Amino acid sequence: MLILKERDVFSLLSNLSVPECRRLLDSLHNSLREYSRTKHAPPSERTIHQPERDVIVTKLGNTTLFMPSSVTTSTGVKVVTISPTGGLKGAINLFAPDGTLLGVLNAEEVTAFRTSLAVMIPFVRYPHPKTNMLVFGAGRQAEWHVKLALLLGEGAVKHVTVVNRSAPRRMEQLFATLKQKYPDVTLDLLLKTDGEYDAKLQESIKAADIICGCTPSTVPHFPASYLDHKPRYISLIGSYKPEMQEVDAETLLSGEYIYVDTEEGCLSEAGELIKANVQEHQLIELGELLGDKPFALDGNLVFKCVGLGIMDTVMAGELLRMAQEKGVGLVVDDF
Numbered sequence: 194m195l196i197l198k199e200r201d202v203f204s205l206l207s208n209l210s211v212p213e214c215r216r217l218l219d220s221l222h223n224s225l226r227e228y229s230r231t232k233h234a235p236p237s238e239r240t241i242h243q244p245e246r247d248v249i250v251t252k253l254g255n256t257t258l259f260m261p262s263s264v265t266t267s268t269g270v271k272v273v274t275i276s277p278t279g280g281l282k283g284a285i286n287l288f289a290p291d292g293t294l295l296g297v298l299n300a301e302e303v304t305a306f307r308t309s310l311a312v313m314i315p316f317v318r319y320p321h322p323k324t325n326m327l328v329f330g331a332g333r334q335a336e337w338h339v340k341l342a343l344l345l346g347e348g349a350v351k352h353v354t355v356v357n358r359s360a361p362r363r364m365e366q367l368f369a370t371l372k373q374k375y376p377d378v379t380l381d382l383l384l385k386t387d388g389e390y391d392a393k394l395q396e397s398i399k400a401a402d403i404i405c406g407c408t409p410s411t412v413p414h415f416p417a418s419y420l421d422h423k424p425r426y427i428s429l430i431g432s433y434k435p436e437m438q439e440v441d442a443e444t445l446l447s448g449e450y451i452y453v454d455t456e457e458g459c460l461s462e463a464g465e466l467i468k469a470n471v472q473e474h475q476l477i478e479l480g481e482l483l484g485d486k487p488f489a490l491d492g493n494l495v496f497k498c499v500g501l502g503i504m505d506t507v508m509a510g511e512l513l514r515m516a517q518e519k520g521v522g523l524v525v526d527d528f
Contacts, residue, residue, distance in 0.1 A: 195513055196523040199299040205515050206306050207340075214310075214344055217511055221307065222314050222479065224264060224507045225454065229480025240265045243503055245457075258283075262502030266290065269506030273300050280332070287509045294528055296513045300505070303512065305333035307504040311454055312405065312428045313341050314479050315496050319426045320487035323349040325400045329414045329439070330407030331357035331364040331382075334430060338405045339367070343375055352379045354397050356414070360384060395419050406431050406439035411464075417443035426494045432464045433499055442469035448493040450477045458499045465497065 197205075209217070228241045236242070242263040249257045253276075260271040267290070273283030283300040316323070323346055328335050335355060342350050355364060360382055368380045383393055398404070398419045406414060408431040417440075427447075429439045445451065445465050453459040456476045459466050479496075488494055516522045 194294050194525045194528045195296040195516060196525060197296065197298040197512065197516055197521070198523070199301060201516065201522050202299055202302040202512060205512055205519070205521060206302060209344070211344060213515075214341070217508070218310055218313055218317070218345070220507055220511055221310055221504060222482075224503050225311075225314075225478070225480035225501075226483070227264075227480070228455075228501070228503055229478045241503055243455075243501060246502065260500075260502035260505060262506045264503060264506055264510075267295065267506060267510050269502065269509055271300055271304075271502060271505040273304065285505050285509045287506065287513065296509065296516075296522075298509050298512060301333065303505060303508055304500075305337045307508045308430050308498055308500055309334060309337035309341050310508075311479065311498050311504065312338060312430060312496065313345050314482070315428070315452055315488070315494055316342060316403070316426060317345055318482075318485065318487050319403075319494055320490065321424050321426075322402050323426070324351045324402055325397075326350050326353045326403040326405070327356065327397050327401040328353065328405045328407060329356045329410075330431060331355055331359075331361045332407065334407040335405070336363065336367050338407060338428075339371070342403065343371065343378065350378065350403070352381070352400075354381045354383055354401075356383045356385070356394065356397070358385050399423075401425060404428070408439065409433065409437050410439050411437055413441040413444070414439055415444075417441055417447070420444065420447070420493075424490060424493055426496070428496045428498070429463075429465060430498045430500075433462055435462065435464050435467045437464040438468055440465055444493075445469050445471070445495060445497075446475075448495045449491040450495075451475055452477050452479060452482075452494070452496040454479055454498045454504075455501050458501065459497050462499045463497050 231239045247259040255274050255276045257274045268288045271285045275281050285298045285300050287295045404427045406429040431439050453476050
């Protein structure tokens with residue numbers, strides 16, 4: 194049994210090569226394909242088992258999510274708590290088919306990484322320019338959006354603007370690291386306290402080719418009127434409750450379809466879709482995308498992700514294999 198602490202997971206993910214990251218991307222996408230292919234089959238015929246998550250909200254305002262899943266060759270359970278003061282904390286337990294505990298991983302970095310990696314599935318297939326990237330939020334999710342876009346973008350991304358209430362030290366440190374690694378990329382931080390915030394936001398949105406929402410906002414980050422007719426890739430991963438909303442209905446419906454990680458999850462949990470009264474026929478799951486061909490788009494490419502337990506199970510398995518190969522983590526032989 195292998196234990197991976199937060200710094201172990203961070204080290205493995207932060208030192209990914211492009212081929213390693215591509216392999217993780219393919220592994221994640223293939224698991225989503227298998228999920229979409231078999232989710233309506235009888236349970237005895239499924240290779241992917243994805244029960245609904247269970248949620249507890251305490252009187253203290255803490256939300257705990259229980260996310261079980263199985264990919265047949267392994268079974269995982271992620272338990273994370275989102276608190277008003279502590280952010281997201283938790284762990285992933287991964288088991289062999291016979292119930293042997295294979296590993297325990299800190300969930301914070303894995304959760305941020307796997308969600309951002311899902312955003313990269315449409316990103317690498319987006320056929321239009323990706324020069325200007327605009328990210329709302331400055332937490333781990335936002336960081337991984339930026340890092341993965343630069344890593345997998347093959348030099349396409351040249352300008353990144355992060356929008357946030359304040360200038361968190363983690364983002365400043367990330368910018369300093371990225372400027373050394375990508376000297377030709379411009380990295381900017383737009384603060385909501387800026388006296389010219391609205392004008393600068395409009396300018397940034399019009400310039401943006403990629404717009405990423407990474408905050409649990411209850412009001413849209415911008416009105417649809419700020420967009421022109423230029424096609425954009427718009428990803429939304431911040432809202433996970435019906436009262437949350439990162440974009441308005443007009444922006445959400447600005448593409449031919451809305452691409453999602455899970456139809457059932459997004460229709461029941463994503464505030465944007467609920468408020469816009471989106472129906473199942475308007476959605477396409479990432480698992481329904483076969484092959485690696487670029488999208489043929491009419492309008493914007495809009496992607497909404499609420500997260501699936503199989504994402505954690507697949508990434509946990511990949512990380513444990515990488516950790517064993519690289520001698521990372523704490524081995525416990527007598528659990």
